[in-house]
Amino acid sequence: MDQVRTLGMREPVRPYCTPSGDRMKLTQLLAALDSHDLHGDGAVEIKALTCDSRGIVPDSLFFALRGAAMDGHDFIPAAVQAGAVAVVLEDESRAPAAIPWVRVRDGRSAMAWMAAEFHGNPTSRLPLIGITGTNGKTTTTYLIEAILRAAGIPAAVLGTISYRFGDTVITASHTTPESTELQAAFTQLAAAGAKAFVMEVSSHALEQKRVDGCHFDVGIFSNLTRDHLDYHVTMESYREAKLRLFSELLKPTADKPLRRAAINMDDEQGATVAARAACPVIGYGICRGDVRAEELSLSVDGIRARLVTPKGSIDVSSRLLGRFNLSNILAAVSAGIALDLPLEAIRAGIEGHATVPGRMERVDNRCGITLLVDYAHTGDALENVLTTLKELAQGRIITVFGCGGDRDPGKRPIMGRIAASMSDLAIVTSDNPRTEDPFSILEQIRGGITPLGIREYGVDELADRSGKGLAEGADKGFVSLENRREAISLAVRLARPGDIVLLAGKGHEDYQIIGRTKHHFDDREEARLALAEKEG
Structure with missing residues (x-):
């Protein structure tokens, strides 16, 4: 991928097209979908995926997506002229005459699953932990990364600040990018040596199906408070977007039969999320839940507590400040329990965690x-x-x-x-x-x-x-x-x-x-x- 930049870059470079090292036949990509309607030669070879006609390269597959301001079907002629060799669309009345096309019910979901197939389904082979909620996502990703590192599992983090692993840093264009970017990033980070992924999952990404095609092992719900109502309009719509991670994307599969959800039971929406989860739930809370805190001390020097878990208790100290950061710690510990990591690695990760940029x-x-x-x-x-x-x-x-x-x-x-x-x-x-x-x-x-x-x-x-x-x-x-x-x-x-x-x-x-x-x-x-x- 050509968007690798240092963390301090001020203007992120957003690729319109995500190429793969190998070509893939259209029919191979379509195998990722439950249903579709193919017209034309399915043996055509695809070199790159995009939903933006400005970034077409020769032998691209173009996804005509409907957006709030523009309709991708309007750009099909431009995509064909620029070198697209096939199109995925929802409205067959807009189908091109000169190249193969595929009609699908949901173009965004189709793009996500085909992007995962195109890039080799990296998350089907490596652990993926997703965190959603209004607040606390970034700090929790850093804590989980530290726990995984202490357990000997080098993890890449995809979040608000960047998508990073070691010396590989991809500037974050969104909290969760388009599915084509996301799957390409997974592949690049795995190639750099990552053995697990920790990802912030935004409500926009869930509603827009950007994370369809991701094989989650653990999903974390931190909290739900007023935010993004310029997009979701109502709190109910905002909540339903978040719930997709737990009700749909954490369903056990043959690849990952032991999926788990970690739910903040201190949040008023926690019980609702837990009830809708399609997998076993680990509840956490400062004073209640499967993972909770005892003998708590909060000061300007940080947090000290005994954490009770289903695997036993651990005493931890952290330089993080306040009860809300204790909640983030409990979320990270719950992820470690869900992944069956050693308690000592969980403790070492919490205590070895560094400050998160821009978070206290x-x-x-x-x-x-x-x-x-x-x-x-x-x-x-x-x-x-x-x-x-x-x-x-x-x-x-x-x-x-x-x-x-x-x-x-x-x-x-x-x-x-x-x-x-x-x-x-x-x-x-x-x-x-x-x-x-x-x-x-x-x-x-x-x-x-x-x-x-x-x-x-x-x-x-x-x-x-x-x-x-x-x-x-x-x-x-x-x-x-x-x-x-x-x-x-x-x-x-x-x-x-x-x-x-x-x-x-x-x-x-x-x-x-x-x-x-x-x-x-x-x-x-x-x-x-x-x-x-x-x-x-």
């Missing part, structure tokens, strides 16, 4: 400030982080946050209320405004804060405190400052020794999307610049 990531300084960068971009995630920080805080909490444009507007006042009520000072700023007016977004966030009756500061009023910190006894309040760089700088200037500054919403992202343009912007870099000025 510390920015070191000499100012006596605890400065954390976190990806929390939903109300629930922000509440979890701030709940943790309030338990650990010795000084004030200053929170810098915003909400993305062209996304669910309903969560904006919710996040405003949470940030302002749980912080000593909330600085409302831009996230990725995209094509929306950033000041309109700030006003919608403000709509969730003003009913609280807390003080609204003016920017100039707070800026006058530069270098003095937020005064002792200063009123709890909030301020709106659209420029994110200035907002971060203001937070650092106002922080006093012992205070906590939380930069929420963007986490590992090293860009800000304004209009339709990506500009380089990294909260961690901005924080270091502001700290250097304060320290100097």
Whole structure:
């Protein structure tokens, strides 16, 4: 694959076409489908798969998919002209006259299963662990990777940040890419030496059938809170998309008869997910479930607990902070139990886990400030982080946050209320405004804060405190400052020794999307610049 890049690359390269080293007859690919209607020569040889006519190479198989904005059937003539030798479609009235075509009921699912066949079904031979849920997916993948490593199983991770194994890093274009990209990535990572895969599975990927054709061993449900309603519209639709992993994709098969689901029973949707699972369930929870915590201690130094499992108990310590990260640890331990890994490897993996980029990531300084960068971009995630920080805080909490444009507007006042009520000072700023007016977004966030009756500061009023910190006894309040760089700088200037500054919403992202343009912007870099000025 030609999209191998370093993790720090700012613009991911997205291949339109995923070639294989070998050609494959169309009939061989069709063997992966339960039903289809072939017209023309099935012996035609396929060199590459694509659903984007812009990326056709000679001897490609083109999938005409219907999307929200465009219909792939409209691009069949262009695909044929560019060199496609066969087409998979749903509407036979749009079939090409000059080349073979295949009618299927569901083009996306067909593409996923044929892509898996084209790339040799890599996940049928190696363990695959999938994590779905609103929050906690990335941290859980890192924890499971560490557990597998401790058990002597080198694992590749496919997630929000990247698809990676050792020195092979494929920039993440989506949390879960198109099935053609995904299956090609599995093959490349296996060729690099991976003996297992750990993957974040998004609700979009489940609904759009991108992970059909994946042979899961373990599926993990972390939680379900409000997110992505710009796409799913309702929470019921969002939940049903998540449930596909457990009700359909974890059904036992001849290749993988011992599939398991690990379900967070602390989440209000946990019982529903468990009831719909097509395989045995391992329930986990902080105080209940097959995997649970006892003798728990939470501090600024991390987590200590005795974990009870069906295989026995283990004492663990972790540098991760808070109850929500304990839940992530329990999810990872449950995956280890489901895979029948040794308890000692599970313990060693949890204790050897490193910080996840942009997830409660510390920015070191000499100012006596605890400065954390976190990806929390939903109300629930922000509440979890701030709940943790309030338990650990010795000084004030200053929170810098915003909400993305062209996304669910309903969560904006919710996040405003949470940030302002749980912080000593909330600085409302831009996230990725995209094509929306950033000041309109700030006003919608403000709509969730003003009913609280807390003080609204003016920017100039707070800026006058530069270098003095937020005064002792200063009123709890909030301020709106659209420029994110200035907002971060203001937070650092106002922080006093012992205070906590939380930069929420963007986490590992090293860009800000304004209009339709990506500009380089990294909260961690901005924080270091502001700290250097304060320290100097």
